Amino acid sequence: MVVTLKEVAERAGVSRSAVSRTFTDGASVSDKMRRKVEKAAQELGYSPNALASSLTTGRTKLIGLVSNNFHNPIFLEVFDLFTRGLQDRGLRPLLVNLTDEVDPANSVRMLRQYSVDGVVVASSTLPPGFSKAFRDAGVPVVHSFGRSSSSPQVHVVGIDNAECGRMAARELVARGYSNVAFLGGPEAATSTQDRHSGFMSEMAKHPQIEVNCSFAEAYSFDAGRREMLRLLKSKPAEAYFCGDDVLSIGVLSAILDSGLKVPENIGIIGLNDMEMARWENIDLTTIHQPIRQIVSSSIELMVATLNEPDRYPEARIFPCSVIERGTLRPAP
């Protein structure tokens, strides 16, 4: 069923090397030879075995795409962008789902067994140590949506989560709220921690404003809704900074269901600017995270690192901006 180089060589009446060369660009082959070989290959329906060749070239063009965010709709867009971007450059994503898996060791071993050329860790919740495990194993790695650090050990592409927290805080202050709260995702997630600390540090400048915090169990609609329903039982804050849009939308539904209005009674500002945030029945004021840029920059960085494995690690941080829609009251 499967045609090998040897059969093509026999049919074309040439050596195996000749066939190999016509399918390797940059190799020295005469036009006549190339035509002969291509004809034979055509007739036999030959296409070279990428894995066999990887054995000698040391390159598979496989890229591990590792994530644990399979419940946040924004990651569908992330996967779409990654897969297309990688495909366009002739790279093949080997998808690894890390859900309920915290130890990098297994993933590292598996991806090395498949000789991936590099690994993209696409996660806003995994700690830097996770991606570092790949680097320590000698695999080029880019951590997308990861924690930015002043001295990164691996390439990181993402946003400044602490700055986003401050940005949200400034926005709430500017609107004149006097009692605000942070409603984050899981406390173990680095993005939650950074958004939280940024938010708190900015609010610390305004001691007259009351600040509270709580954390949902996951970055999900249900978790946000559940947490908000709980908060509504006692006296809720005037405005919430939610650690993620999908949380915001859960929070929004909880508030509306309890008969209160947004932004009249309670304000919400989210983070991500997911597609749904634009929906007219949601119309969420949120902080835009430039995921297209993050993904395409991650891919560029990966490709650069493949060509230059010892490249000095860098952090690429993209600015975010507040998208004003309808869930915060106007400034007084």
Add this chain to the structure above:
Amino acid sequence: MVVTLKEVAERAGVSRSAVSRTFTDGASVSDKMRRKVEKAAQELGYSPNALASSLTTGRTKLIGLVSNNFHNPIFLEVFDLFTRGLQDRGLRPLLVNLTDEVDPANSVRMLRQYSVDGVVVASSTLPPGFSKAFRDAGVPVVHSFGRSSSSPQVHVVGIDNAECGRMAARELVARGYSNVAFLGGPEAATSTQDRHSGFMSEMAKHPQIEVNCSFAEAYSFDAGRREMLRLLKSKPAEAYFCGDDVLSIGVLSAILDSGLKVPENIGIIGLNDMEMARWENIDLTTIHQPIRQIVSSSIELMVATLNEPDRYPEARIFPCSVIERGTLRPAP
């Protein structure tokens, strides 16, 4: 950096075959030998190269996971289920994004270059010919969410879309609507066609009920919303069967924005029962598609086909059921 079998053999002072055998289960190795080899392997940090071994065994454990549905949130769940299910069986998903790609030839070539053991086509819109191209290339293939056929050429796992259309029609009839409409996804999608024809065939039994049809440009919120806004300009129907939940939610938002109420003024029934359909501010009456079962059955079928490549093609069709929530008026 990378440790090979040869080095382990040298360190353990044994033959290469011995090392190979300790890492192949079912091979004949004495306990003493195994201990020696494992010790050396441990010390060197060896793990076998899966691709090199695939060369002789003919198995890579790679499975092509091919889809063109990267904009429907339900597919994030589908990818989650597929990746986890495959991983649990030691299979590795090679993700292929087919967005704006209609010709199977490229994907077939690429996946054969990587010697995938099998291909899962996860798409509700691709025609049967697409998955057949893989079979013709000698690759085991399962088409999940594909068009069911009485004489399938490849394995198909999914639902009976025409029956879903009839089911929706019966539901609308039972509620006493006298003017209904189908609002489908792209007309080229097989799932749209089948849902449409099922819906029409059932409605044909009730000539006194007025029926209209239209099609959104994509299975997306925006497309549904846009189409509904257009329909609202003239006289809309009393109830809509939307070809997918994301369409339904777009339609819902268009209706609410125009000042009408659901289900008082206009009824909606969707299809899929995506997570969001349960959200209290949406509360969509819809037809449940059992995606967990579809995915796990697809994986089972894939595994079975790997062990028995000439397995006779079969269609596994799972029943759907109406989930009553709040977007259809009660039966009179």
Add this chain to the structure above:
DNA sequence: CAAATTTTTGCAACCGGTTGCAATTTGATT
């Protein structure tokens, strides 16, 4: 037209494993 140079081609070894076969070792049996 011969010599010098450049390009093209094939040989053979190699990439990191697996496996049939024969040789060797082990263990059971008498």
Add this chain to the structure above:
DNA sequence: AATCAAATTGCAACCGGTTGCAAAAATTTG
């Protein structure tokens, strides 16, 4: 202790390609 069967081990060829090197062919130069 000798005999025989069963289990274990190593040899060597192979999987489907690539590549350094030298021989052969084509091209340029004098």
